[in-house]
Amino acid sequence: MLSALIWIPVVGALLIAVLPATVAASRVRQVAIAWSAIVLAVTIAIATQFDALNIGMQFQESIPWLDSLGLSYRLGVDGLSFPLLALSNLLTLIAIYCSDTSVQRPRFYYALILLLNMGVAGAFLAQNLLLFFLFYELELIPLYLLIGIWGGAKRGYAATKFLIYTALSGVLILAAFLGLTWLGGATSFEFDPLLSQTLPLTTQIVLLGAILIGFGIKIPLFPLHTWLPDAHVEASTPISVLLAGVLLKLGTYGLIRFGLQLFPEAWAVLAPWLATWAVVSVLFGAFTAIAQTDMKKMVAYSSIAHMGYILLAAAAATPLSLLGTVFQMVSHGLISAMLFALVGVVYKKTGTRDITILQGLLNPERGLPIIGSLMVVGVMASAGIPGMVGFISEFLIFRGSFPVFPVQTLLSMIGTGLTAVYFLLLVNRTFFGRLPEQFENLPKVPWSERAPGFVLAVLIVILGLQPSWVVRWTETTTTAMLIDFPTIAAKTLKSPSPAGILANEQFIIHN
Template sequence: MLSALIWGPIFGAILIAIIPNPDHDCYSRKIALGIMVAMAGLSVLLAGQFNISDPQMQFVEYYPWLPSLGLNYHLGVDGLSLPLLLLNSALVVIAIFSTNTEIERPRFYYALLLLLSGGVAGAFLAQDLLLFFLFFELEIIPLYFLIAIWGGQRRGYAAMKFLLYTALSGFLVLVSFLGWFWLTKAPNFDYNPSLADALPVKTQMLLLLPLLLGLGIKIPIFPFHTWLPDAHVEASTPVSVLLAGVLLKLGTYGLLRFGLGLYLEAWVEFAPYLATLAAISALYGASCAIAQKDMKKVVAYSSIAHMGYILLAAAAATRLSVTAASAQMVSHGIISALLFLLVGVVYKKTGSRDVDKLQGLLTPERGLPITGSLMILGVMASAGIPGMVGFIAEFLVFRGSFPIFPTQTLLCLIGSGLTAVYFLLMINRVFFGRLTMELSHLPKVRWQEQIPAIALAVVIIALGIQPHWLTQWSEPQTAVLLTGHPDLVSVPAPPRIEIEVKELGEV
């Protein structure tokens, strides 16, 4: 099942590339959509068969690949990676569905989307460090072409900047993994946290530092963030959905799985600095978002701020905060995808994303009332309004991090409060007021353009009302990350923090 989630999209990309298919027809779109719907169904089936109370890796696949290099084809899924797999499959389906049917070079475009999906799934499933690196690097190639070919006016600059930053990110991750392999004298690159226990703390710190830098670029955190706004602004709407919704999570997932999971003792030494960087990122991202005139840049800088919350929770390294980090990854992925979809609809219908040129779009007769209403819902979710998934994720982040880093948590709370400021400024300027004459005859939004956003809005509300559906996956796995030994995790006798999470879910 796990291999199917990786190789199904990859073989689908090859199929689209080799079958006779004129660029003007829609065969490639239908094939890509059919494959990803099947992958989404397979992900749901996997979740249905997943044993939530078992902290061990499940559905494990292990085959020797290149023994001389220590590389094995080792896959597994647990409560940390399973929600991200579901998110990946769902958002790729939405990206394909929301793509313009008249897009140029459709075969290449849809093949790249499928290749991207397979690479991301492989990174989430890899239980071999070198295998993770290979999939981590694989997703760079399709994303570069997706920005460089179908992006905006400055797409070449944005794509090259993305490529350089992420190539450096991958190099630093590889340096850390190679150091781990050589210094632990491991027989292979299999993920084995117990091997790092024998390393002195200073050695662990030397190995953890390049990993933190490499994944920090991918997240991104301040001051390695500059590639993200350019990439978002120049990327097409479906690519922005995947970039914010899934691809940034490779960085935070890597921090939890390989940073916290392998080097727990060294992590404690770096944790205060990581928490401070998280607070800086949250405040910086929020401050920059307030000053932006482009709607896409507002959402892009908002992503920088919200990814800082995940870093804060990971730095605190409590059972509640790590559970919260997992929940925040999914929450941000859903909310940011919704916001980028709606900004894309506004741009498609009005030809502008400038908040100074748009106003009155919420007008029922001639504006974009449904788009505006969904945008207000997405903004409320991002600002942490109770009853939506953004609230419970951020609440758990701050609740789990405050006992360890009270000052940094309070600064992040200020950043969370600023979320309402910059989004309300954008909503007030763009959707309220009187509709101008230039915007008085907007094209109607078709139902095909509304369905993806409506589906995401339903998920946001459903997980906000019943957050236990989100937190239950990662609760047992949290204990594994903080001990490094699944056999030491007592199930089903949960500690008090897990009971608190379940009580919140029931409320």
């Protein structure tokens, strides 16, 4: 079933690519939607058979490939990767649905989106380090083309910058993988045997440093972030949905899977520095977002801030904070996808994203009242209003991180307040006030364009009211990942009673 998640999109891409050129763009879009829906259906089928209490990899598949290189086709899914896999397949369907029915070169466009979905799925499922690297690099090609061909006026610059940064990310990650296997004397790149491998602490720190910078570019964290705002501004709305909702999660997933899990001792040593790095990234992203006048760029910088929360929680490495990292990845994926989709509708109807020009769009007769209302919901969720998914993820992160890093946690909490500031500026300037004459009688927004926002809004509220629907998939896995970590942390960090923290947090999780 896991291979189906990889190869069904490939078959769909090939099918779309060979469609006759006379087929209308809207018809190609319908085929792509159907094919993406099949992938999501397979994901749901896996969910019905997924054992949330199993701490190991499930649905494993293993086929020998290039034994001389230590490369095998080995797949597996657990509580860390499954929620992200489901998020990816859901947002891929939404991104295709959001695409313009008259998009140019539709066969190439939709084939690339399906291939992008394949690369992301393969990266989340790979249980061989070299196989992960191949999928990690493979997804760069479709995304580069999607930005470079269907982007804005500066699409070539943005796409090239994205490619250079992410290629550097891949080089660092591959170097760390090679160093881990060669210096440890491993005969393959299989993930499980490497968990028990021991290396000198200095070597671990060097390799972990390469991992941190490599995935830090992908997340991205300050000051490795400069490619992200350009990519978002120039990318079309569906690609921004995928970039923020899915692609950034490859960085945070890799940080936990290949950083914390493979180098626990080095991680514990560097943890205070990582927590400080998280604070800098959170505050930089928030303050920079306040200064933006482009709606899309503001949401892009907010992503940098919210990704910093994940680094803080991973640095603390407590069961509650690590559970919060997964919840925050899901939460941010839904919220950012919703915000970018709504900004896309505003731009399509008004021709601008400048908040100094837009005003009064909440006007019930001549404005965009439904889109404005959905935007308010997304903004409230991003600001961590109780009852929405953003509140749950941030609560888990801050409550789990505070016992280990109280100062860094309090400073990061300032970022939550700043989120309310910059999004309040966006909503107040754009949707309230008097509607300018130039924007009166805007084109009506059909229900087909409202649907993605409604679907994401419903999920944001439901998971905010019932977070156990995500927690149940992840809790067992994230807790098991830290069984030995509290002992390591007690030796390397001057933190208060890690064993006590573990017992206390398990009580909180279950209540």
